[in-house]
Amino acid sequence: MLVATVDDERREIPGGWVAVRGTHIAGVGPPGLEPRAARVLRADDCLVTPGLINTHHHIYQNLTRAYRPATNSNLFGWLSALYPVWSRLDEEAAYVSAWVGLAELALGGCTTTTDHLYVHPRGGGDLISAEIRAAAELGMRFHPTRGSMSRSQKDGGLPPDAVVQDDDEILADSERLVRLHHDATPGAMVRIALAPCSPFSVTPRLMEATAELAERLDVRLHTHLAEDEDEDRYCLEVYGRRPLEQFEAVGWAGPRAWVAHCIRPNPDEIARMGGWGTGVAHCPSSNLILGGGLAPVHELRWAGVPVGVGCDGSASADSASLWMEARNAMLLGKLRHGAAAMGARDALEMATRAGAACLGREGELGALAVGAVADLVCWPLEGVAFAGALSDPVEAWLRCGPVAARHTVVAGRAVVEDGELAHPGVDDMLRRHRAIATAWQR
Numbered sequence: 001m002l003v004a005t006v007d008d009e010r011r012e013i014p015g016g017w018v019a020v021r022g023t024h025i026a027g028v029g030p031p032g033l034e035p036r037a038a039r040v041l042r043a044d045d046c047l048v049t050p051g052l053i054n055t056h057h058h059i060y061q062n063l064t065r066a067y068r069p070a071t072n073s074n075l076f077g078w079l080s081a082l083y084p085v086w087s088r089l090d091e092e093a094a095y096v097s098a099w100v101g102l103a104e105l106a107l108g109g110c111t112t113t114t115d116h117l118y119v120h121p122r123g124g125g126d127l128i129s130a131e132i133r134a135a136a137e138l139g140m141r142f143h144p145t146r147g148s149m150s151r152s153q154k155d156g157g158l159p160p161d162a163v164v165q166d167d168d169e170i171l172a173d174s175e176r177l178v179r180l181h182h183d184a185t186p187g188a189m190v191r192i193a194l195a196p197c198s199p200f201s202v203t204p205r206l207m208e209a210t211a212e213l214a215e216r217l218d219v220r221l222h223t224h225l226a227e228d229e230d231e232d233r234y235c236l237e238v239y240g241r242r243p244l245e246q247f248e249a250v251g252w253a254g255p256r257a258w259v260a261h262c263i264r265p266n267p268d269e270i271a272r273m274g275g276w277g278t279g280v281a282h283c284p285s286s287n288l289i290l291g292g293g294l295a296p297v298h299e300l301r302w303a304g305v306p307v308g309v310g311c312d313g314s315a316s317a318d319s320a321s322l323w324m325e326a327r328n329a330m331l332l333g334k335l336r337h338g339a340a341a342m343g344a345r346d347a348l349e350m351a352t353r354a355g356a357a358c359l360g361r362e363g364e365l366g367a368l369a370v371g372a373v374a375d376l377v378c379w380p381l382e383g384v385a386f387a388g389a390l391s392d393p394v395e396a397w398l399r400c401g402p403v404a405a406r407h408t409v410v411a412g413r414a415v416v417e418d419g420e421l422a423h424p425g426v427d428d429m430l431r432r433h434r435a436i437a438t439a440w441q442r
């Protein structure tokens with residue numbers, strides 16, 4: 001058993017323990033010095049890590065996983081096939097898909113997740129409040145982002161008219177959601193960020209106005225950026241600039257923003273990003289499945305960019321396991337720059353500390369240290385999959401497996417215990433999920 005703290009000294013403590021008081025960590029230490037506890041959660045044969053942080057997702061898309069008409073498409077083709085199906089999203093679908101998606105993440109060792117919900121069909125209701133309800137029921141730490149699309153096909157964008165809104169409506173609803181749900185205090189369970197979808201689905205005016213609003217409300221900014229070749233072409237044709245130049249031109253370049261994918265920045269743009277302090281959500285499975293290419297993760301990290309990991313929408317990556325994203329990040333790092341270029345510790349760091357930095361919560365999330373929130377995972381390194389892995393539990397964690405969480409603790413509370421969701425409602429929720437998915441895909 002090993003506690004991998006990912007703290008400032010990157011301490012790894014064989015036989016260690018983590019003491020929790022209320023919602024925060026009160027102590028971390030070596031065997032023999034355990035404080036007396038009212039309740040003990042055992043982690044025999046486990047690797048204990050900070051809870052993993054998911055920096056990019058579109059949870060509602062789990063209603064269209066592995067959807068046959070879109071399975072072999074690139075980004076633009078995939079989106080065009082799915083926009084009409086997603087236009088049926090309403091509060092019930094947002095709530096049920098979030099519940100199931102958050103449960104999947106928790107079972108896979110995730111304790112904090114973002115969500116980028118950018119489809120707000122007319123008459124669909126308050127979708128983000130519905131998701132927040134699901135997160136509160138399960139006890140997950142949640143950073144939903146108010147996504148938006150304002151540039152439809154009639155204005156030269158990609159999405160159909162039915163799923164876009166006008167700029168003023170988007171800005172007003174963004175402000176409403178921040179005022180209703182955003183908790184700026186340390187240890188917050190819910191924070192809102194603002195998230196126009198991409199350069200090809202919103203207007204430059206909305207990007208600028210959103211950056212101004214985020215500044216005024218002191219919330220973070222999120223969007224897709226530099227995801228594939230079609231986007232490069234689109235930006236050059238429509239704006240006369242590359243995607244990162246356009247991002248800078250609309251006032252987004254700075255530490256308030258983190259962006260998803262970032263597969264195609266050139267060396268000069270990577271250096272500039274390091275200076276801005278803009279974070280990146282690396283989504284390895286999604287990049288692989290959409291054939292988008294290999295993100296320059298190594299170069300971005302060297303430039304000082306915080307690079308977290310994200311599972312991306314369930315309809316492109318189809319699975320939402322942060323363990324798998326961390327493993328894929330490690331494998332792709334080795335593929336690009338050789339076996340020594342990225343190990344399990346780098347991937348763990350990306351999935352914890354760097355993810356916290358993307359969300360502006362360094363020191364508070366993503367490390368097992370006194371004063372940090374009590375978000376942690378016990379990974380059972382046992383059974384046939386781990387037989388013989390004796391010398392390095394951190395490397396074994398990502399090189400062997402697959403593995404899911406034995407316990408997932410969020411704010412001092414076990415959301416997953418002994419491999420089972422603590423909330424009893426999963427079967428009922430899966431029935432509701434199936435009913436909606438069946439209706440959508442008919």
Ligand SMILES: [Zn+2]
Pocket residue numbers: 056057058116224260312313
């Ligand atoms: Zn995405």
